[in-house]
Amino acid sequence: MSDHSSLVGGSSADRYINCLGAAQLGKSVPVPMVGAAAHLGTALHYVMEALLKPEATAVPRDLIGDVVELDETDAGGNPVKIELTEALVLMKIQPAIDWFEQVLKPDQYWLEERVEFKGELEGAFGTADVLYIKDGTAGVVDWKFGGHRVSAKNNAQLQFYLAAALQSEWFYDMTVKEGLMHFEAHIVQPSFQYRAGNAKAMEDIANRARYSFEDLCLFHASLRWAKKMKDEGNHTLSCGRWCQFCRAQPVCPAWSQRGSDAIASLKKVPVEGAVFKSGAKKGETKPVSPAVQSKATLALEAEDTIRERYLEATALSGWCEAVKKYVADRFAAGAPIKGLKRVVHREVRMWKDEEKARLWAKAKGLGASEYNTPRALISVAKMEALLGEGTLKESLVQKAPRGIAVVRENDPRPSVDGFESSSSSALSDALNKT
Numbered sequence: 001m002s003d004h005s006s007l008v009g010g011s012s013a014d015r016y017i018n019c020l021g022a023a024q025l026g027k028s029v030p031v032p033m034v035g036a037a038a039h040l041g042t043a044l045h046y047v048m049e050a051l052l053k054p055e056a057t058a059v060p061r062d063l064i065g066d067v068v069e070l071d072e073t074d075a076g077g078n079p080v081k082i083e084l085t086e087a088l089v090l091m092k093i094q095p096a097i098d099w100f101e102q103v104l105k106p107d108q109y110w111l112e113e114r115v116e117f118k119g120e121l122e123g124a125f126g127t128a129d130v131l132y133i134k135d136g137t138a139g140v141v142d143w144k145f146g147g148h149r150v151s152a153k154n155n156a157q158l159q160f161y162l163a164a165a166l167q168s169e170w171f172y173d174m175t176v177k178e179g180l181m182h183f184e185a186h187i188v189q190p191s192f193q194y195r196a197g198n199a200k201a202m203e204d205i206a207n208r209a210r211y212s213f214e215d216l217c218l219f220h221a222s223l224r225w226a227k228k229m230k231d232e233g234n235h236t237l238s239c240g241r242w243c244q245f246c247r248a249q250p251v252c253p254a255w256s257q258r259g260s261d262a263i264a265s266l267k268k269v270p271v272e273g274a275v276f277k278s279g280a281k282k283g284e285t286k287p288v289s290p291a292v293q294s295k296a297t298l299a300l301e302a303e304d305t306i307r308e309r310y311l312e313a314t315a316l317s318g319w320c321e322a323v324k325k326y327v328a329d330r331f332a333a334g335a336p337i338k339g340l341k342r343v344v345h346r347e348v349r350m351w352k353d354e355e356k357a358r359l360w361a362k363a364k365g366l367g368a369s370e371y372n373t374p375r376a377l378i379s380v381a382k383m384e385a386l387l388g389e390g391t392l393k394e395s396l397v398q399k400a401p402r403g404i405a406v407v408r409e410n411d412p413r414p415s416v417d418g419f420e421s422s423s424s425s426a427l428s429d430a431l432n433k434t
């Protein structure tokens with residue numbers, strides 16, 4: 001699998017152009033461990049390459065049960081091995097191969113092709129999954145095996161691969177010199193919903209965009225501009241969609257500011273004299289207590305404002321999750337944050353044995369649709385609400401912690417780590433200073 005450019009690569013191109021400060025801020029944050037999803041993606045890319053090589057004779061089904069051993073290690077330092085289950089082969093690999101052979105059908109193609117910029121952007125490179133030429137068109141294909149849907153439109157990663165490929169004499173000669181001034185870019189993203197033989201489903205796993213030669217020149221110019229700005233010391237932070245995979249997001253001042261601004265804007269809403277939409281007679285005004293201020297705000301605000309609030313809240317909740325994950329990762333890495341500690345989250349009641357609990361619920365006269373959700377047995381609390389307090393059979397229920405929570409150090413619950421975070425490691429001290 002490809003290595004990564006320390007300057008800018010395909011997956012970081014959007015961020016590189018749009019947030020001049022991301023690279024510098026990112027230096028203060030440890031590089032996270034490669035997760036299981038990324039390992040799986042790497043393994044599936046290997047498989048795609050192996051199956052699409054012109055000399056390949058195997059078909060996807062031949063690989064069911066095989067194990068791909070990666071040149072990478074997991075959190076425990078063990079080599080990563082990915083078993084190619086039937087589901088992975090038939091729902092991920094097979095559809096991508098079908099799409100390539102039955103829909104794209106390229107005349108010529110190059111797999112896992114390293115593409116790189118020259119001149120001012122020397123050192124910026126990436127690896128295109130597929131470059132191809134077909135009937136007077138040329139393009140790039142990117143396999144995506146994760147669940148997060150990606151569009152080929154306005155896609156900086158795909159433009160990066162095409163613009164970088166055009167720096168190579170061989171690709172430029174075969175395309176632009178031959179009069180090809182438009183390029184196709186495809187994201188192929190099979191989902192577990194795919195059913196072989198369904199032509200529509202096979203087309204639906206891919207989406208496509210067209211980029212002109214001018215678009216790619218403009219994109220190249222944007223990269224050069226960003227490089228020049230950074231070289232001149234401009235590290236302005238700018239929030240946007242490109243923050244999603246930025247490892248600096250949890251410590252990013254631009255996001256802290258955005259969160260503070262959102263809270264401040266809520267506080268500014270006038271409360272006195274607000275008119276309730278419900279609970280008050282038409283035209284009647286009631287003073288609104290701070291506790292219900294946000295409800296009154298929603299009732300009074302225009303549709304546009306609510307929409308903007310919703311979008312802002314969605315963006316901020318992503319940031320909140322990133323901050324929580326960062327803190328959890330720091331504790332897991334033995335580098336706790338000063339003033340915080342890990343405790344056992346509150347205990348919840350769970351079923352000891354769901355099958356026995358089902359039989360018991362049935363004996364109590366409940367129908368299957370009452371004690372089952374589409375996926376599982378209803379929770380203990382819901383069952384109690386259904387049958388009444390004190391009716392549960394104790395032997396069916398157990399208490400178990402809901403997990404680990406990170407809380408303030410003065411929380412009365414004991415730390416699960418057996419030490420307070422102020423007695424932290426050298427790594428923690430170094431990170432707490434950043």
Ligand code: SF4
Nearest residue numbers: 019238243246249252
């Ligand atoms: S989170 Fe966004 S704004 Fe902050 S450094 Fe990363 S890309 Fe820039």
